[in-house]
Amino acid sequence: MFGTSGIRGTVGDEVTADLALAVGRAVASEGYDSVVLGRDVRESGTMLVDAVAAGLRECGADVIEVGVESTPTVARSIAHLDADAGIVVTASHNPETDNGLKLWTPSGKAFGPEQRNAIERRIRDSDYELGAWDELGTRRRYEDAAAFHADAIAGAVDIEGSPTAVVDVGNGTGGITASVLEDLGCSVETLNGQPDGSFPGRPSEPNADTLETLATVVEHTDADLGIGHDGDADRMMAVDETGTFVPKDALLAVFAREAAGEGDRVAAPVDTSLAVDDALTAVGASLTRTRVGDVYVAERATEADVSFGGEPSGAWIWPDETLCPDGPLAACKLVAFVASRGPLSELAGEIERYPIRRTSIEVADKTAVMNAVRERVTASYDNVDTLDGVRVETDDGWFLIRASGTEPLVRITAEARAAAAAERVFDEASSLVEDES
Secondary structure: OOEOOEEEEEEOOOEOHHHHHHHHHHHHHOOOOEEEEEEOOOOHHHHHHHHHHHHHHHOOOEEEEEEEOOHHHHHHHHHHOOOOEEEEEOOOOOOOOEEEEEEEOOOOOEOOHHHHHHHHHHHHHOOOOOOOOOOOOOEEEOOOHHHHHHHHHHHHOOOOOOOEEEEEOOOOOOHHHHHHHHHOOOEEEEEOOOOOOOOOOOOOOOOOOOOHHHHHHHHOOOOOEEEEEOOOOOEEEEEOOOOOEOOHHHHHHHHHHHHOOOOOEEEEEOOOOHHHHHHHHOOOOEEEEEOOOHHHHHHHOOOOOEEEEEEOOOEEEOOOOOOOOOHHHHHHHHHHHHHHHOOHHHHHHOOOOOOEEEEEEEOOOHHHHHHHHHHHHHHHOOOEEOOOOEEEEOOOEEEEEEEOOOOOEEEEEEEEOOHHHHHHHHHHHHHHHHHHO
16 A cells, blocks of 8 residues: 555545545554644645545544645644644655655654554554544644745755746645745746646656756756756756756765765665765765665664765755755755855766666566575675665676566666676676566
């Protein structure tokens, strides 16, 4: 039921009002007595919010509804309102046909595996603590969640001068970024700023292909950079002042290098580029790898010497601020970096770019294939990490073999500091999977 980013799927198929009701019942039955509830701009969210709220109240939990807000706005509101948990009705960067639910703790970290398993078990077994007629939870509205979030960002960021930014909201909930940047003295232009859950301006996920209009606008104006969000604004990607999309690993390295100092660690998933390792080594810091998923990055970021966590997908975590990926905070921090350190093209250009190869191989039984690959790899290689899939470091580079979480595929990633070496490592990994398929 739960993926690495909560529950997601097609509305009317995987995601229904019945499911939302069950999630609400299960969360309340697990003892979360006060729950902050919000949603993204998808129209189906109105139905799902009502169903979640009904389930929560039916099992005695009080609901604090914040309305249509970004995911980090909702996540930050939990501790602020002294609540026990938060639920965001969102499918994040998924297409308009989808919706979902993501559950949050007061620290801003998403529910971890044990918490998710407990909710899933209650739903599977219909094990709910239904209240009597006079034991129902309350439902009230809180109107100042965005203002609280904006104040928190403004207090964490100091922007020199008056840089110019173009913010592509993607018709989602990321308008808070433009508002905060303006309050901090920036000149801001927005694209796709009208909230619309059908995402008419562009697909919700911000990447090099979907941010082409943003890149064009930045290239042909005097803007210092461009910012792109997904539908619930937990992700943020960027375009430099030349209109060039900043590669995901390069952006991770820019943030990591700014956040880390001598002896610090940065948390990032197992598929992170060697370029991030090298950027951190240059400042006396190091990378600690996690499973794929912001919840795992956030968990590692709770350790005392971890100053930053990020995923190349666009999720950025400053643990001193919140353990939730906060796209608007990341956007404002990036603008501050550019204002104080110079053009984004130069900041990103300082990060090495290494050849990386990726592919997916369709298999009949991905579990059996992965078990066989893991057995062969652990017997044949010295430097093996089985934290999430199988990651192997060789003299030439590294490769990762990992089963897809949703499809009958095994994914392969390979990287080295030279093209020929990357090909060798990639071929090596591909052969391992093909031999067992």
